[in-house]
Amino acid sequence: MTALADVLATLAARRTESLAELLEFASIPSVSAQSQYTPDMLRAANWLMARLKQCGGGQRGGLNVELWATEGHPAVYAEWLGAPDAPTVLVYGHYDVQPPEPLERWNTLPFSPTVLGDRVYGRGVSDDKGPLLIAVQVADAYFSATGGLPVNVKFLFEGEEEIGSAHLPALVAENSERLRADFVLSADGGMWSAETPSLTVSARGLAALEFTVRGPAKDLHSGRHGGSLQNPLHAISQLVASLHADGRVAVEGFYDGVTERTPDERSATAQLPFSDEAYLAQTGAPGTFGEAGFSTLERQWDRPTLELNGLWGGYTGEGSKTVLPSEAHAKVTCRLVPGQTPERIPALIGAHLRRHLPPGVTLEVRPSEHSASAYHIPADHPGRRVAREVLEQVYGAPPLEVGMGGSIPVLETFQKVLGIDTVFFSFAVGDEDIHAPNEFFRIPRIAEGHQAWARYLDRLAHHHE
Amino acid sequence: MTALADVLATLAARRTESLAELLEFASIPSVSAQSQYTPDMLRAANWLMARLKQCGGGQRGGLNVELWATEGHPAVYAEWLGAPDAPTVLVYGHYDVQPPEPLERWNTLPFSPTVLGDRVYGRGVSDDKGPLLIAVQVADAYFSATGGLPVNVKFLFEGEEEIGSAHLPALVAENSERLRADFVLSADGGMWSAETPSLTVSARGLAALEFTVRGPAKDLHSGRHGGSLQNPLHAISQLVASLHADGRVAVEGFYDGVTERTPDERSATAQLPFSDEAYLAQTGAPGTFGEAGFSTLERQWDRPTLELNGLWGGYTGEGSKTVLPSEAHAKVTCRLVPGQTPERIPALIGAHLRRHLPPGVTLEVRPSEHSASAYHIPADHPGRRVAREVLEQVYGAPPLEVGMGGSIPVLETFQKVLGIDTVFFSFAVGDEDIHAPNEFFRIPRIAEGHQAWARYLDRLAHHHE
Ligand SMILES: [Zn+2]
Ligand SMILES: [Zn+2]
Numbered sequence A, B: 001m002t003a004l005a006d007v008l009a010t011l012a013a014r015r016t017e018s019l020a021e022l023l024e025f026a027s028i029p030s031v032s033a034q035s036q037y038t039p040d041m042l043r044a045a046n047w048l049m050a051r052l053k054q055c056g057g058g059q060r061g062g063l064n065v066e067l068w069a070t071e072g073h074p075a076v077y078a079e080w081l082g083a084p085d086a087p088t089v090l091v092y093g094h095y096d097v098q099p100p101e102p103l104e105r106w107n108t109l110p111f112s113p114t115v116l117g118d119r120v121y122g123r124g125v126s127d128d129k130g131p132l133l134i135a136v137q138v139a140d141a142y143f144s145a146t147g148g149l150p151v152n153v154k155f156l157f158e159g160e161e162e163i164g165s166a167h168l169p170a171l172v173a174e175n176s177e178r179l180r181a182d183f184v185l186s187a188d189g190g191m192w193s194a195e196t197p198s199l200t201v202s203a204r205g206l207a208a209l210e211f212t213v214r215g216p217a218k219d220l221h222s223g224r225h226g227g228s229l230q231n232p233l234h235a236i237s238q239l240v241a242s243l244h245a246d247g248r249v250a251v252e253g254f255y256d257g258v259t260e261r262t263p264d265e266r267s268a269t270a271q272l273p274f275s276d277e278a279y280l281a282q283t284g285a286p287g288t289f290g291e292a293g294f295s296t297l298e299r300q301w302d303r304p305t306l307e308l309n310g311l312w313g314g315y316t317g318e319g320s321k322t323v324l325p326s327e328a329h330a331k332v333t334c335r336l337v338p339g340q341t342p343e344r345i346p347a348l349i350g351a352h353l354r355r356h357l358p359p360g361v362t363l364e365v366r367p368s369e370h371s372a373s374a375y376h377i378p379a380d381h382p383g384r385r386v387a388r389e390v391l392e393q394v395y396g397a398p399p400l401e402v403g404m405g406g407s408i409p410v411l412e413t414f415q416k417v418l419g420i421d422t423v424f425f426s427f428a429v430g431d432e433d434i435h436a437p438n439e440f441f442r443i444p445r446i447a448e449g450h451q452a453w454a455r456y457l458d459r460l461a462h463h464h465e
Helices: A003-013 A015-026 A035-054 A125-146 A168-174 A232-242 A263-270 A276-283 A296-301 A344-356 A382-395 A410-418 A444-464 B003-013 B015-026 B035-053 B125-146 B168-174 B232-242 B263-270 B276-283 B296-301 B344-355 B382-395 B410-418 B444-464
Strands: A064-068 A075-080 A088-094 A114-116 A119-121 A152-158 A183-186 A198-200 A205-214 A305-314 A327-336 A362-372 A400-402 A422-424 A440-442 B064-068 B075-080 B088-094 B114-116 B119-121 B152-158 B183-186 B198-200 B205-214 B305-314 B327-336 B362-372 B400-402 B422-424 B440-442
Touching (some): A003 A015, A015 A035, A015 A119, A015 A125, A015 A444, A035 A064, A035 A125, A125 A152, A125 A440, A125 A444, A152 A168, A168 A410, A198 A382, A205 A344, A232 A305, A232 B305, A263 A296, A305 B232, A327 A344, A344 A362, A382 A422, A382 A444, A440 A444, B003 B015, B015 B119, B035 B064, B088 B125, B088 B410, B119 B125, B152 B168, B183 B382, B183 B410, B198 B422, B205 B232, B205 B344, B232 B305, B232 B327, B263 B296, B327 B344, B344 B362, B362 B410, B382 B444, B410 B422, B440 B444
Parallel strands (some): A198 A400, B088 B152, B198 B400
Antiparallel strands (some): A064 A075, A114 A119, A119 A440, A205 A327, A205 A362, A305 A327, A305 B305, B064 B075, B075 B152, B114 B119, B119 B440, B305 B327
């Protein structure tokens, strides 16, 4: 039996406990955005460190595990450098999760992970605790079966991905020597569909801001004062409405520098198995909507966006309250494509908002640290080639090469600070309701992910030889 | 000593306990809009019944007090009909209060009424528990000092004013014989300014609705889906923005039938002591804003409005959540003037919203029961004349005759069902932050109100003779 076969057999024997580990990990409410969960963030980091230390039976010669403090939530780091002639891969993931709200829309408790059929439901099971654990479990199996790993591996699991990875650039810069690697293999991301394996080769960037419109110094009675003062809810609606026209972003300069894709690239996207009808059935939306002249996939992967994520003001409770509110608020995120920068876009939006501000109110714009540049991995990158080969082996068909509408801010950090590319190798699927109620993870993906990660490390070692 | 002098002396001797009674009454959180307060609504009604029964020392010959059930919150009724040759006045008020939200903006606890200087702070102290108690305390003083009242008095205190008095029309209709009176004297309302006594001679009407815009069946990740589906927050902003243009309501047909005021009426309003500068200083708004060609007072009293009271959707908590929300919501109230009806206006708005609905979302419009017609009391009404005379006597100057931006739905009920007019006789002031945090009532107004109500009943008896 080869070493790889031993590793695969070990993983197969541990399938039940692998799922049990995910249930345990996902029961820790490691919500990075809400301060009441800060103690749980530390619990999750400790849980993850303990799991990593277990790799190699906790013996010398196993993983060297460390907690790396930041000004925010800490990162968990682990390394094994016992293959001096082999490549080094930096495995990335995150142990923080999105807030669970709105709680009333969950069918199970978000932090009591629940198995229903071949799915496990819970906040973070798909993004990113399930995919992250797969990588750790494969490393553990290698230690058990072979006493080491086929390549050098460094794990970096952060705790601030869902709030924009604000402290990661500094952390990576401080530790750039220790993090040196040939490329990043990301356990975060997610495949495009449950039916066909896919490789994500691009991601949109991100820029975020919040703004507040203020009218009277305090809430007023809308009967007495209505009609004689600007209502901040009217003003913010006008501002938000001014941000789009005919499905396009109407902010002056927003599309400046955006490079059009080549006819070849566009036709590759057009040939992917995708139907608007199935998409609408899946999302329940009454129709697609967006920029004229682009397909739904192009609108998701290749065109920039400006989306409101939250809008509120006045009385939002049960019944009626005749109030002319003092303030109204909006949260905005943009998805960026090559040619746009996360520094310039919020500045353009701020200028647009100030230019379009209705009379009788004041405006405060707060850009967010939450940002990322758009990313594309080169077609001939060795890590991308190995991924393609391994996925074909596991699934029996070559993966589709797809874009990603979302953003992973660390892509930019790894490229700018460490000078290395990132290969997405997550076994989550994009339809698993991440960032929404009833997030789930497909249990068969654990076995597929185990196989793929085991083969990936093995093939990377041989590819290099 | 005259009977009136005895009554005034009795009231003066009871000033401290009068305030103490208000503190006790206002500590009961009788919020009609929120179902968790339903038990407190009943507590408030019971408190008020007990206070009314105390009038005349609880002896036979005092007030006859009853609880009148409705399909919603009950009304409290009390009567004394011992002056067969004198007029009958129906005293109106309400024991329900607005919700206390936003709680974090209160400097004191909303339901722990707190005296600070010459003010008492608490939800409902000004609207309408303080003004209502004044009328009850005056009746009590008459019973103590004279063994009866100078005119026949019927008290009707409802528990649904702040949610639109939905069940009052039926209640008044069912009891129209018992409620028969010469006119209504309303303890609800409020004076225009703390400096100058005023008589409110008109009120705007009210129409209300809510609407919801729906896109995808569930919240989606705005990175993955943004740009390819209509965002309900964008759509609702466009809808709200479409409702106004240049400070005017842009709903087709909204101004149809609105009668312009005469040059004389407009010049009377223009001569009232009012400055935009002082108004902005008082409200803290950066500027006035409204329909071109009308003054601030005209915009508040004589022109119809359409105001958003609440607007919300998506993530509104701490931090960031990249969500493309499934739904967005808006609450709207309109203030109406003569010529508009509370039935037609919501229908026009619904039609406008449907006509302007952006693609990719669906719309649900829910008209509210909360409605009232606009109202004007005739200039030669005897109840209005007596009020003018009494206020001049108490304050040493004739009262200003002013409009009211807000609405009292029961005005219409009393006119339509009982065929009688309503005279506003409240000692609240419009700047007392009713329907907002830190609602307060001016303590000296209790003594002024006592004097005025005592004189009013006395003069009404003699006026008639
Ligand atoms: Zn993630
Ligand atoms: Zn009131």
